[in-house]
Structures are given as C-alpha cells and as structure tokens.
Amino acid sequence: MSETMRAMRLHAPGQQLRLEILPRPEPARGEVQLRVLACGVCRTDLHVVDGELPDPRLPLVPGHEVVGEVTALGEGVSGLALGQRVGVPWLGWTCGECAPCRRGEENLCERAAFTGYTRDGGYAEYCVADARYCFPVHGGDPQASAPLLCAGLIGYRTWRLAGGEAPRRIGLYGFGAAAHILIQLALSRGQRVFAFTRPGDQAAQAFARRLGAEWAGGSDQAPPEPLDAALLFAPVGDLVPAALSRVRPGGVVVSGGIHMSDIPSFPYRLLWEERSVKSVANLTRQDGEEFLALAPEVPIRTETRAYPLQEANRALDDLREGRLSGAAVLIP
DSSP states (O other): OOOEEEEEEBSSTTSOOEEEEEEOOOOOTTEEEEEEEEEEEOHHHHHHHTTOSSOOOSSBOOOOEEEEEEEEEOTTOOSOOTTOEEEEOSEEEOOSOSHHHHTTOGGGOTTOEEBTTTBOOSSBSEEEEEGGGOEEOOSSOHHHHGGGGTHHHHHHHHHHHTTTTOOSEEEEESOSHHHHHHHHHHHHTTOEEEEEESTTOHHHHHHHHHTTOSEEEETTSOOSSOEEEEEEOSOOTTHHHHHHTTEEEEEEEEEOOSOOOOOOOOOGGGTTTTOEEEEOOSOOHHHHHHHHHHHHHTTOOOOEEEEEGGGHHHHHHHHHTTOOSSEEEEEO
16 A cells, blocks of 8 residues: 655635545656645746636646655656755646747747646645656755745746846836745846735835835836836736836836736726736746756845734635735745
C-alpha cells in the first residue's frame, strides 16, 4: 500500500476546498517528487477556485508557489539531487515542439500544463513536478521564498515588459503580493514608485509608503506627475483606461494578471500619442533563473502570513476580501 498525504482539493468551482487523505504521487519519467515545505496562496488560485479560469483539472490540488525538498527522482532526471530545495512555478510543463516553443516563447506553448490548474499543485504535503521547471532555491525560510515563485516572477516579467530599468516613474496598481516584491526591485534600480490601491484603503497605502513608495493613493486618484509606465496587478478592467490616463505620451500600461474583468470602452485619445497596452502570459525558465538570482542581490524581503494547510479556505477568503498585506503562505 502506498504512503499517504494530506491535501486540500477542489471538486467544483465555487466550492470550498476539502481536506483529504490521498496516496502520495509518484514521479513519472522526467519528474521529481517533493515534500512541500511551503506553498504561497496566489490570486490566480482564487481565479481557479472561483471558476474565473475555465476547465481546471478536477478534482484538483491547487497551488503554484511551491517550495519543496526533493524526495524521489523519476527516470531520466539529471541536475537535481535528493534533499535539494527547489521552487515550482505556475508554468509546469511545455512541449518544446510547437511554434512558440521553437521561437523561444515557451510561455506561449500551445500545449502547456500549469501547476495547480491543469496538474496538481502544492496545497498538499507532497507533489510531483517536471524537473525542467524546478528552480533551485538556496537556503532561507521556505515561507519567505514561496511568494517569489509567482508574485515575484510575474511581477518581474511585468516589469521587464514595461521596459525594465528604463522607466523612471512607475505606477503599481493593486498593492498586494506582487507589488510589495516588485517595489523593492524598482527602488534598488533607482526608480520612483507611485502606488495605487482600492479607494480608501488606508492600510494598503501606508504599507506601500513604508516600503518606499513616493506617493500612495486610491486608484481613482491622480499621481502628482505623469507616469512612464503603469503595472496592473488588480484584476479590474476599469483600471486599464484609468492607468492610460495617468501615463505620459509614449508610456506603457502592462497587465500582469491572468484574469481581468471586462475592460470598458474608452476614447481613442487615451491611447493616442503612442501609448501602449500589453499583457503578461505566464513566465519562462529564463525569467525564473534571472529573478531568483536577483532576489538575494537586492535583497528582496517578502512579508507573509502563515496558515496551516487545513486553513487554505481561510487564507483564500482573506485574500479575496483584501485582508492581507503581503502574501499568504500555507505550511503543511
């Protein structure tokens, strides 16, 4: 009889996760088994659980900000060792054969599989992962490292698509897990940061100022000067025209989320003068390698709140209702 583990599973969108006892998953060829040390609770998990992302694998173990210890190696795995600490991100598998993969755009793979969405993730005591998409995590607290695997990586890719170090005045819309990591990178590169929160959210604005934001206000307010780039981490379509109205001619608005409510119509004058709108899709292994090397250099300090595995539903509720500063992390 195989060994067992505890896991939180989703059986239908819109339902609460259930704590279940399951067999430990065994690694197939090219995979590793991990003992989960920590798993971040991401807004994308909310979109999966609430049914805003279509066709998840069901029943499903969510979670894609996984920090774990390698406990078994599948056939053909090289470059990883038993006992090694690794991180597992959202992008969990790519084919390597489709046109985007051949172009070096694995984040757009036509057959991609996603951790905690189309394959089981880290809301469990054990999980398996494609060895190609396991990034070494060197030391430190697993709880602090977990948010780097999505909030950090997607924030980094959003920042790169906005021009990386080039923009001097950056607006961050939605000051949660991704923004609280990204502001540290931006400030380390000499950029000026303006934070936009839910209107009237004084706690989030104070959090942003404490982390170094030059200005913090509601998303319905104007910053004291035009922005070079606006990075959106809140899944609110109304923010796209709002952000366009705050960037200078030639400025860029980049949405870092995987899901957003409908964008309302807006006058062409907001887009005119060579303003642009972009979206981020997933991540690449290059993003992971670059960002995880940068994080200790900055150094990036995550602010987290720990929850026991069995309280995953409470963590999701706290995220949904905006009761968190920083990131929630499950500790099996």
